[in-house]
Amino acid sequence: MEKVYIYDTTLRDGSQAEGVNFSLEDKLRIAQKLDEFGIDYIEGGWPYANPKDNLFFQKIKDVKLNHAKPVAFGSTRRPNKSVKEDKQIEALIKAEVPVITIFGKSWDLHVTDALKTTLDENLEMVYESVEFLKKYVEEVIFDAEHFFDGYRANPDYALAVLDSALRGGADWVVLCDTNGGRLPHEVHEITTEVVKRFPGAKVGIHAHNDSETAVANSLMAVLAGARQVHGTINGIGERTGNANLCSIIPNLQLKLGFKAVPEDSLRRLTELARFVAELSNMPLPRNMPYVGESAFAHKGGVHASAVMKKSMTYEHIDPELVGNRRRITVSDLAGRSNLLYKLREFGIEVDERSPELLKLIEKIKELESEGYHFEAAEASLELLCKRHFGLVKDYFDFDAYRVLIAKRRNDDIPTSEATVRLGVGGVDEHTAALGNGPVSALDRALRKALEEFYPNLRDMQLIDYKVRIINESSGTSARVRVLIESGDDRRKWGTVGVSENVIEASWIALRDAFVYKLMKDEEGAGS
Incomplete structure (x- = not known):
């Protein structure tokens, strides 16, 4: 070469x-x-x-x-x-x-x-x-x-x-x-x-x-x-x-057919791209060729079915050659093949003729029609699938939350206060916390209630928060989709919530983020 x-x-x-x-x-x-x-x-x-x-x-x-x-x-x-x-x-x-x-x-x-x-x-x-x-x-x-x-x-x-x-x-x-x-x-x-x-x-x-x-x-x-x-x-x-x-x-x-870098190095290309993206504070575009998250993502059911039978049908190279991976996403365009692939990825084996599989497909399509978007929130998708098959335990029993936002005449910035009521193993917790916004306050109140029972939550942090209006023509009655990215010292994960109320949408995504962390840590401890 x-x-x-x-x-x-x-x-x-x-x-x-x-x-x-x-x-x-x-x-x-x-x-x-x-x-x-x-x-x-x-x-x-x-x-x-x-x-x-x-x-x-x-x-x-x-x-x-x-x-x-x-x-x-x-x-x-x-x-x-x-x-x-x-x-x-x-x-x-x-x-x-x-x-x-x-x-x-x-x-x-x-x-x-x-x-x-x-x-x-x-x-x-x-x-x-x-x-x-x-x-x-x-x-x-x-x-x-x-x-x-x-x-x-x-x-x-x-x-x-x-x-x-x-x-x-x-x-x-x-x-x-x-x-x-x-x-x-x-x-x-x-x-x-x-x-x-x-x-x-x-x-x-x-x-x-x-x-x-x-x-x-x-x-x-x-x-x-x-x-x-x-x-x-x-x-x-x-x-x-x-x-x-x-x-x-x-x-x-x-x-x-030229030699540019050592062959083993090429398999670290995606890792290098993400490393520089982090240090430059320039997010890696999802659709960037070779190294983007969507470079080998398949959403349409026909594509997913074909690529699982023979990868070259819709992939120009093996993703592993550049350190990336194939992703089969689940959406309203997806078919049975997509979901079966994801379930296996989540460790769930299901017969492709199972009535429960069809029910789950319909449930996902119904949620997407309401505004849910699982491609960027795979943690919420995994929780949805595992809940459907009874594989997620109740880490806490939620009772109520309340968020207050107050601004006094001489204050430059409003103050947000959240209270959360929940139970863990029969013990009731009622906590309150201040934050620099309603989501921050909810996050702190939820942590305050749970960290005594689950100390591993201390190494979890919120990384990103995005809000998108779904049906803009509805004005103030429009539904919003909230995407939250969370992480710890081992992984990052995305969760999603949809509601006409931005606080409720945020709560749904936030709750999933906490549950996902607890579930994955427990799975890791048992492996």
């Missing part, structure tokens, strides 16, 4: 995504994870640009990287300035990393209008910067910024920029679709011309996703001869993002 080198810029280009702000610790943890996964180059940041990146390069020296090479990023020297006098060039050397990447202008418009210098001076800037840096590091990578736009405007000049970098000793020249506006056929055509023009040169691709073609552009560049691919985990980056390595890597390795 021919090797394609993977160059990750999550910590630099990815950090420029709106809403992303990696701490120093985040960056170090991600770098270690990328190294463990088998990424070849990890671009850590621009040491001249901010103190955090300077600290990263100091700290990364103490981190044992077994595979990846850390990379410092910067630019060519400034116009009309000696390369030895340029402070940002000096900062790149002081980073003391084995690889430095510098970008330079390859679009004549940028040279004259943005840099305000001459075309010849820009060529000197590229040559001198690469030649100077090459004395200090193992590899110099040259990013030809706006290369594809530059090539379309003035191909001779764009190629002259690459020639200057290669004469200066650049180990790689990387073609950048900086504006993300080029389409796959253009990238293939232009990359082919570059490879022909510079035989023996090592060529890379750096694509942005403004036209939703960054992954396709990267693959087409590889097919045209590029052997280094830049991108970010989950495609995060400025504007609409960078090329998504979580799609590029499996496409290269599973579909095109």
Whole structure:
């Protein structure tokens, strides 16, 4: 298998995504994870640009990287300035990393209008910067910024920029679709011309996703001869993002026959995607190819029935190859096959001709018609199924709850108070608690009543809370669906409640969250 080198810029280009702000610790943890996964180059940041990146390069020296090479990023020297006098060039050397990447202008418009210098001076800037840096590091990578736009405007000049970098000793020249506006056929055509023009040169691709073609552009560049691919985990980056390595890597390795990462690593791709999503605070889209929760989810009954007989009928790869899993969801579109699959997943064996199975299918469809939505609330679905077959015990006997919201004239924020009455094993509990909202107050009151009997609830927490209006045309009489995500140190789970009253919908979802935690802990203790 021919090797394609993977160059990750999550910590630099990815950090420029709106809403992303990696701490120093985040960056170090991600770098270690990328190294463990088998990424070849990890671009850590621009040491001249901010103190955090300077600290990263100091700290990364103490981190044992077994595979990846850390990379410092910067630019060519400034116009009309000696390369030895340029402070940002000096900062790149002081980073003391084995690889430095510098970008330079390859679009004549940028040279004259943005840099305000001459075309010849820009060529000197590229040559001198690469030649100077090459004395200090193992590899110099040259990013030809706006290369594809530059090539379309003035191909001779764009190629002259690459020639200057290669004469200066650049180990790689990387073609950048900086504006993300080029389409796959253009990238293939232009990359082919570059490879022909510079035989023996090592060529890379750096694509942005403004036209939703960054992954396709990267693959087409590889097919045209590029052997280094830049991108970010989950495609995060400025504007609409960078090329998504979580799609590029499996496409290269599973579909095109190239070696991108060790085979065992590919099975940790989903884990890596979720890890970076957590640290970047950018939720992983459910429908993201390969690594999203819905990437191998089957909702329609026909699909589910077929995929269980032969997976390739509706799955382009085995989900386990990328560390994901097949999910058969249950909804009003689902048939018997979907539910049988889920029941087996829940440890319930039922004959497919059982009348109870048909009753459960009808019950689920009836609930979905009322507004329930189980795809994002599998904990509530598991409880529903197990209750149907009498497999969930009564952990507490609910009597009543009450929520009061009070706001006094001088208060900035209303106060929420909840009271809960319930019984556990014949012992009555009547508790009250304050919260920063009605759901928070209910959660605290319920915990207060139950934690004495079930201490394991102390490690459970509410992670997310969503409310959606179901039948909007009904105005204030509309039903609402509440989705609650909860978690402990072992798992996360989703529960759902539906009612015309948002507090009641919240209570239903909250109660299921607590019961599910107690049930799963008990099942785990008995296994």
